[in-house]
Amino acid sequence: MTLAAGLRAPAEAIRRARVAGHLGELLQGRLGPGGPLALVTLPCPGLGAEAIRAPGPLALDQPGAQMLTLPALCDLLAAAGAAPDGRFRLTLDLPPGGGAGASTAARVALLHAAGVTDPATVARACLASEGASDPLMFDRPERLLWASREGRVLAELPPLPPMELVGGFYGPARRTDPADLAFPDISDLLEGWGAADLAGVARRASLSAARCLQLRGPAEDPTAALAHGLGALGWAIGHTGPARALIFPPGAVPRGAAGALRAAGFSRITRFRIGGA
Structure with missing residues (x-):
């Protein structure tokens, strides 16, 4: 058969x-x-x-x-x-x-x-x-x-605050190497995670992403500049791959955000909401 x-x-x-x-x-x-x-x-x-x-x-x-x-x-x-x-x-x-x-x-x-x-x-x-x-x-x-x-x-964590994200993929595919442990310390970013509001979550995510890029590259990543230019609260990345996302309050993604990401070289643009109980 x-x-x-x-x-x-x-x-x-x-x-x-x-x-x-x-x-x-x-x-x-x-x-x-x-x-x-x-x-x-x-x-x-x-x-x-x-x-x-x-x-x-x-x-x-x-x-x-x-x-x-x-x-x-x-x-x-x-x-x-x-x-x-x-x-x-x-x-x-x-x-x-x-x-x-x-x-x-x-x-x-x-x-x-x-x-x-x-x-x-x-x-x-x-x-x-x-x-x-x-x-x-x-x-x-x-x-x-x-x-x-x-x-x-x-550890178990509380629900994320409601948020809206727009993102996609920047750069070539990169498979995860299970033996790769060369990542920055994030212990400090977990302090207060459970009590953080959306701005606090976005700030911690941005710091985690920035530390990873500084240690592992790529050096010319445009995500932080896009987040700043579009008024996002913060940004997140695939720490072992090209996934990228900008973090906004629900309903606050500006018109033209997807176009800005596309112009910067992002592919497969997506927009979605998560968080809440």
Whole structure:
């Protein structure tokens, strides 16, 4: 039976799952010189991965980006305790290597389609498969301080204040290296995070981004200047990829913001709101 035929199986036999990605991180860095690498993700509901599973022998159709080999999918399922069968189709509307969580979102979507939804189980399987993961297997990933190289929650955080963001991708794709721990210390930025208003969150995100760019580059990044010129409260980046976002109060994104980002070389411009209880 072909994959297309499998996907025409009775509706009750087909599982679908969509998992949202993110647009970089509000914070990412070391918790002290020898501490873990930790992050607070910036969720982006409009970007994500979708997986469909139909009955049959193990197969994987990826009409777009090739995120996993068939042996890697078999290993992922085994790590989660799922049966190594099913005809999967995986599609993404976020760029691999973009700092948008494509690798993790793809794996979480595949596991959800396989019937594995326990966040801790999914996190362990993703970490075994990737070597580093984002907390996209959780319902509210932005409410977690996440150790990305360990696949575990370091602390639970309160809801983010409501905010509106406009962003996209600046520069070439860059895949995450799980062995890369060369990030600045962000311990001070976590102090008072839970009590911070939107301006405080935006200021801390901007500092995290600026420290990362100073240490890791690229040197000629225009995001800070765009944020200042457009009156944003702050800005955020993909600390290991080209995702970029400007942070505004809800309803305060100026007309022409998307055009300004596009003129500066940004691609795949997106605008969205997050935060609140």
